Amino acid sequence: xxxxxxxxxxxxxxxxxxxxxxxxxxxxxxxxxxxxxxxxxxxxxxxxxxxxxxxxxxxxxxxxxxxxxxxxxxxxxxxxxxxxxxxxxxxxxxxxxxxxxxxxxxxxxxxxxxxxxxxxxxxxxxxxxxxxxxxxxxxxxxxxxxxxxxxxxxxxxxxxxxxxxxxxxxxxxxxxxxxxxxxxxxxxxxxxxxxxxxxxxxxxxxxxxxxxxxxxxxxxxxxxxxxxxxxxxxxxxxxxxxxxxxxxxxxxxxxxxxxxxxxxxxxxxxxxxxxxxxxxxxxxxxxxxxxxxxxxxxxxxxxxxxxxxxxxxxxxxxxxxxxxxxxxxxxxxxxxxxxxxxxxxxxxxxxxxxxxxxxxxxxxxxxxxxxxxxxxxxxxxxxxxxxxxxxxxxxxxxxxxxxxxxxxxxxxxxxxxxxxxxxxxxxxxxxxxxxxxxxxxxxxxxxxxxxxxxx
Numbered sequence: 001x002x003x004x005x006x007x008x009x010x011x012x013x014x015x016x017x018x019x020x021x022x023x024x025x026x027x028x029x030x031x032x033x034x035x036x037x038x039x040x041x042x043x044x045x046x047x048x049x050x051x052x053x054x055x056x057x058x059x060x061x062x063x064x065x066x067x068x069x070x071x072x073x074x075x076x077x078x079x080x081x082x083x084x085x086x087x088x089x090x091x092x093x094x095x096x097x098x099x100x101x102x103x104x105x106x107x108x109x110x111x112x113x114x115x116x117x118x119x120x121x122x123x124x125x126x127x128x129x130x131x132x133x134x135x136x137x138x139x140x141x142x143x144x145x146x147x148x149x150x151x152x153x154x155x156x157x158x159x160x161x162x163x164x165x166x167x168x169x170x171x172x173x174x175x176x177x178x179x180x181x182x183x184x185x186x187x188x189x190x191x192x193x194x195x196x197x198x199x200x201x202x203x204x205x206x207x208x209x210x211x212x213x214x215x216x217x218x219x220x221x222x223x224x225x226x227x228x229x230x231x232x233x234x235x236x237x238x239x240x241x242x243x244x245x246x247x248x249x250x251x252x253x254x255x256x257x258x259x260x261x262x263x264x265x266x267x268x269x270x271x272x273x274x275x276x277x278x279x280x281x282x283x284x285x286x287x288x289x290x291x292x293x294x295x296x297x298x299x300x301x302x303x304x305x306x307x308x309x310x311x312x313x314x315x316x317x318x319x320x321x322x323x324x325x326x327x328x329x330x331x332x333x334x335x336x337x338x339x340x341x342x343x344x345x346x347x348x349x350x351x352x353x354x355x356x357x358x359x360x361x362x363x364x365x366x367x368x369x370x371x372x373x374x375x376x377x378x379x380x381x382x383x384x385x386x387x388x389x390x391x392x393x394x395x396x397x398x399x400x401x402x403x404x405x406x407x408x409x410x411x412x413x414x415x416x417x418x419x420x421x422x423x424x425x426x427x428x429x430x431x432x433x434x435x436x437x438x439x440x441x442x443x444x445x446x447x448x449x450x451x452x453x454x455x
C-alpha cells in the first residue's frame with residue numbers, strides 16, 4: 001500500500017523540489033502552502049506522514065504539531081518530520097516531545113530527507129501493526145529465559161517480538177536484574193540481522209577515558225599507548241546490532257558523539273582522518289531514570305529522544321508476583337539439568353517464602369537462589385533448608401506453622417494477598433461480591449488489588 005505524505009511549506013520552490021523527490025520514491029504527496037491549509041487537509045483525509053516547515057507566516061509548524069498532539073490520539077496521528085532554517089534545541093525537543101519523529105535543519109540534502117521519511121514510515125507501520133497484534137506469544141522466546149504470564153510481561157514479549165522485525169532504535173528500561181540483556185538478545189536473534197554480530201558494551205564497566213576508544217576505535221599513535229590500530233565496537237557491529245547497557249552512565253561528551261552516529265550513521269576513530277559509515281541497529285538499556293538525569297543536566301535531551309524510538313519497560317519482579325511460580329519452575333528445570341540432578345518438587349513452605357519475598361535483585365537474584373538450592377540439596381524436593389532468602393529462618397517451620405516466615409510484615413502481606421485471591425476465586429472474579437465476602441468496600445478492595453499488583 002502506498003504511503004501518503006502531506007508536505008507543508010510556504011515556499012513554492014521547496015514544495016515542488018521535495019514533492020517531486022518524494023513522488024519519485026513512490027509516495028502519494030499532497031501539498032499545503034500554510035499551516036491553516038494543512039489543518040484543513042488533515043481534517044478531510046488521513047495521512048501517514050506530515051512533513052512540515054516550522055517558520056510560516058500564519059501558523060508555525062510547531063503550532064500545528066501542538067494542535068495534532070492535543071486533538072488526535074497518538075495511534076491515529078501521522079508521523080511528523082519538522083523542517084526549519086531556524087532550528088534551536090528548544091523548538092526541536094518540544095516538537096519531539098509532542099510526537100514528532102525527527103527534525104531536519106535547512107539546508108539539507110534530499111537524500112537525507114528520504115532516509116528519515118523511510119525510517120519514520122517504518123516506525124508508523126510498526127505502530128499500526130502493534131494495535132492489531134494477536135495476544136499469542138511465540139514459544140521461541142522461552143529459549144532466552146524471558147518467562148512470564150503476567151499482563152505486563154506479556155506486553156514486553158509482544159513488543160520485543162514486534163520490534164525485532166524492524167531496524168528501529170530501542171530503549172529498554174528496568175531495574176538491575178530484570179532481564180534487559182535477555183530482551184536485547186531476543187530482539188537481535190529474531191531480526192533480519194540475526195546472522196550479523198550482536199556487540200555488547202557495558203558503559204558502566206569501562207572507564208570514561210577508554211569508552212570512546214572502545215566504541216569508535218583508534219589509530220596507532222592517537223594517544224600514549226596506542227601502538228596499533230583498533231576497531232571500535234560500532235565498526236565491529238556493522239550490519240548487525242550494538243547493545244549499549246547502562247547508557248545513563250555515559251558522559252555528556254560521549255553522548256554528543258553517540259548522537260552523531262544515530263543521526264548521521266558515521267564517526268571518526270580517534271586519530272583518524274577518514275570518516276567511517278556504519279549500518280548498525282542500536283539497542284540501549286538503563287536502570288536509571290533518564291528523565292531525571294535530563295532535568296539534572298546529566299543526560300542530553302536530544303539523545304534521549306533519538307534513543308527512545310521504541311521504549312520497552314521491564315517491570316520489577318515484586319510488581320508481577322504471579323510470574324514467580326513460573327520462573328521458579330523454569331529455573332529448577334534449567335539448573336537441575338545443568339547439575340545432573342533430579343528435582344521432583346518444591347514444598348509449599350518454600351514456595352510461599354519465594355512468593356512473598358520482595359526480590360530487590362529481581363529475576364537474577366531469584367535464579368541465583370534457585371541455582372544455589374539445586375546445587376546444595378541432596379534430596380529430590382527443595383525445602384526451606386536449601387532454599388533461603390534474606391530474613392527467612394529455615395528452621396522455623398514448626399514454630400510458625402502455616403505462615404511463610406517469622407517476619408510480621410511479610411506474613412501480613414501474604415495474608416492480604418491470599419485473602420483477596422481466594423475471595424476473587426469464590427466470587428468468580430466479581431469485585432463487588434468479593435468485597436462483601438471479606439467485609440470491605442469495593443474502594444478498599446481496589447486499593448489492595450493495586451497494592452499487591454493482583455490482576
